[in-house]
Amino acid sequence: xxxxxxxxxxxxxxxxxxxxxxxxxxxxxxxxxxxxxxxxxxxxxxxxxxxxxxxxxxxxxxxxxxxxxxxxxxxxxxxxxxxxxxxxxxxxxxxxxxxxxxxxxxxxxxxxxxxxxxxxxxxxxxxxxxxxxxxxxxxxxxxxxxxxxxxxxxxxxxxxxxxxxxxxxxxxxxxxxxxxxxxxxxxxxxxxxxxxxxxxxxxxxxxxxxxxxxxxxxxxxxxxxxxxxxxxxxxxxxxxxxxxxxxxxxxxxxxxxxxxxxxxxxxxxxxxxxxxxxxxxxxxxxxxxxxxxxxxxxxxxxxxxxxxxxxxxxxxxxxxxxxxxxxxxxxxxxxxxxxxxxxxxxxxxxxxxxxxxxxxxxxxxxxxxxxxxxxxxxxxxxxxxxxxxxxxxxxxxxxxxxxxxxxxxxxxxxxxxxxxxxxxxxxxxxxxxxxxxxxxxxxxxxxxxxxxxxx
Numbered sequence: 443x444x445x446x447x448x449x450x451x452x453x454x455x456x457x458x459x460x461x462x463x464x465x466x467x468x469x470x471x472x473x474x475x476x477x478x479x480x481x482x483x484x485x486x487x488x489x490x491x492x493x494x495x496x497x498x499x500x501x502x503x504x505x506x507x508x509x510x511x512x513x514x515x516x517x518x519x520x521x522x523x524x525x526x527x528x529x530x531x532x533x534x535x536x537x538x539x540x541x542x543x544x545x546x547x548x549x550x551x552x553x554x555x556x557x558x559x560x561x562x563x564x565x566x567x568x569x570x571x572x573x574x575x576x577x578x579x580x581x582x583x584x585x586x587x588x589x590x591x592x593x594x595x596x597x598x599x600x601x602x603x604x605x606x607x608x609x610x611x612x613x614x615x616x617x618x619x620x621x622x623x624x625x626x627x628x629x630x631x632x633x634x635x636x637x638x639x640x641x642x643x644x645x646x647x648x649x650x651x652x653x654x655x656x657x658x659x660x661x662x663x664x665x666x667x668x669x670x671x672x673x674x675x676x677x678x679x680x681x682x683x684x685x686x687x688x689x690x691x692x693x694x695x696x697x698x699x700x701x702x703x704x705x706x707x708x709x710x711x712x713x714x715x716x717x718x719x720x721x722x723x724x725x726x727x728x729x730x731x732x733x734x735x736x737x738x739x740x741x742x743x744x745x746x747x748x749x750x751x752x753x754x755x756x757x758x759x760x761x762x763x764x765x766x767x768x769x770x771x772x773x774x775x776x777x778x779x780x781x782x783x784x785x786x787x788x789x790x791x792x793x794x795x796x797x798x799x800x801x802x803x804x805x806x807x808x809x810x811x812x813x814x815x816x817x818x819x820x821x822x823x824x825x826x827x828x829x830x831x832x833x834x835x836x837x838x839x840x841x842x843x844x845x846x847x848x849x850x851x852x853x854x855x856x857x858x859x860x861x862x863x864x865x866x867x868x869x870x871x872x873x874x875x876x877x878x879x880x881x882x883x884x885x886x887x888x889x890x891x892x893x894x895x896x897x
Contacts, residue, residue, distance in 0.1 A: 472589040473598045475649040476582055477605030482642035483545060484606050486552060487575075488613025489635040493621065497628050502561050512565065516572040521837035523576025528830025529695050531581035537826055538585065538652040544578025545646055547571070549639035555632040580830035585650065587817030587825055593762055595817055596769075599810030600758020607751040611744060695827045703819035708832045710874040711812060714774055715839030717866035719781075719847055721746070724801060730856050731784050732794050742798065749802020750809070757806040758814070766815045767878045773807025774871045776800045781864040785857065812836075 498504040504512070531540040551571035558564040583599075590598040617631050624630035699705050719727075725742040728734065734742070761769040780800035787793055813829055820828030843863075850859035 469594075469598055469601050470589040471649075472651050473586050473602055474605075475645065475651075476586055477602045479545065479642050479646045479650065480582070480602060480606040481609040481612075482638060482645060483548070484609025485613045485616060486635045486639040486642065487548070488610050489617040489620075489631050489638070490552065490555070492614040492617040493628060493631050498561075498564070501628065502559075502564065504561060512568075516568055518838065518841050519569060520572040520576040520579075521834045521841070523573050524580050524830040524834045524837070525827075527577035528580030528584070528826040528828075530577075531584060531826040532695065532824050535823075536652060537581040537588075538646070538650055540826075541578045541581040541585065541650075542643065542646055544574045544576070544581070545639075545643050547574030547577065549574075549636065549643050552632055552636035552639050556629055556636075579833060580826040583813045583817070583829045583833075584826035587813070587829070588822060589651075592818050595814035596758035596761035596766060596811055597755065598758070599814045600755040600761075600806075603758075603806075603810040604751050604754040607747050607754065611747050611751065614744065694824060698820065698824060698828055698831060701819065704816065704828055704831070706877050707812070707816055707819060708835050710877055711832050711836040712839040713870045714867070714874055715836040716843050717863055717870050718777070718840055718843055719860070719863050720840060720844045721801075723844065723847055723851075724780075724784075724797075727784055727856055727860060728794055728797055732789070734794060742794075745795070745798035746802045746805065749799050750805045753803060753806035754810060757803075758810050761807075761811045761814065766811050767875075769807050770811045770815070771871060771875055771878070773804045773811070774867065774874075776807065777804040778864060778867050778871070780804070781860055781867070785860055785864065 498512075527540055527544060531537045534540065548571050551567050551574065554567045554570075555564065558567050586598055586602055587595060616634070620630050620634060621627040699708065721743065725739065728742060729739055757769060757773075777800065780797045783793060783797055783800070787796075790796075812832065816829050816832045817825060847859055847863060850862060854862075
């Protein structure tokens with residue numbers, strides 16, 4: 443589905459069983475199982491992420507600049523591997539298998555950190571871990587999308603992201619407790635992290651189904667019934683679902699950007715990503731603005747994650763009801779409000795809490811809503827590839843933004859750099875609002891179709 447207003451009501455009316463009873467069953471068992479896998483895996487990953495900067499800088503002697511470059515490079519690798527993982531999953535017609543390989547590779551890398559005691563081996567292990575993350579992301583999101591009716595995609599992704607964020611909250615707390623209790627703190631964290639990651643793979647193998655689930659079949663019914671007014675892409679999805687188990691070709695994958703809805707979503711994801719300051723810089727800005735002590739600095743990401751955890755599901759449900767375009771753009775408006783507070787608000791004691799709440803709201807309104815929109819804009823047989831195209835574009839754009847913002851901070855200072863980012867975000871959000879206008883199956887804007895007397 444594209445990011446159009448009033449999307450869900452039309453989509454559910456045309457779907458058999460699309461009333462309140464169906465909506466109450468919108469979160470499929472596959473979504474809950476994948477959420478559990480992500481929760482467990484994020485506990486494992488965030489345990490390592492919480493101690494890795496200190497381990498590399500203080501333990502292995504890497505400079506902070508070197509760590510920043512290394513981290514940026516690995517995030518770029520992860521983004522690019524998403525494309526390969528998405529197309530591979532569609533080509534072999536087994537999203538669970540490719541996702542499982544990604545989860546398994548990441549799980550294998552955790553105990554390997556116990557054997558890597560110099561920068562070279564550690565870099566290789568981290569690169570493999572990022573490769574596993576990139577491989578699993580698009581197939582996992584495709585499984586969520588294919589297991590969910592079109593009118594409940596926002597709810598499903600909201601549930602998954604909430605469970606994923608719960609793991610992100612628990613991971614640093616677990617690492618903190620292990621470091622305080624164990625003699626060889628870093629090795630203990632890496633060992634426990636590996637065991638937890640293996641548990642996530644076991645849950646994936648035992649409880650996540652291989653098929654697409656009800657989502658594909660309901661897409662077809664909704665499209666055939668003619669009631670999916672704002673779920674117009676369901677017709678394309680239904681066509682892909684009815685094509686059977688034929689493998690997706692590279693030529694088909696490359697032609698995805700010919701779809702007007704996917705092209706609009708990808709363009710807006712890149713455009714907005716170019717003006718979205720990274721989390722790390724935002725926390726540094728908050729510390730610079732409010733003078734938060736170093737002791738409390740590690741708790742700032744937990745504030746964002748807590749708000750995200752609480753509001754991801756309500757934001758997804760709201761997007762299904764009033765329109766994903768509205769919620770998605772509102773999320774960026776809230777982020778812009780957070781930038782404004784950092785720039786111009788007086789030194790209120792509540793300022794850090796307000797900024798973290800707005801930051802968490804931004805993620806709740808965008809992180810699950812975007813893949814929900816992409817999932818319904820792409821044929822079922824190319825679902826993972828389409829999700830990977832948009833996700834990779836957004837990740838690379840945010841990486842470019844981080845580099846540009848770091849350079850601007852160095853040259854101009856934090857205030858002017860953030861003001862430039864805020865101005866850019868305001869302009870990009872306005873353009874995105876125009877690009878994401880509701881369009882029909884023929885690619886014409888809704889206003890143009892009304893002027894021609896069509897629906």
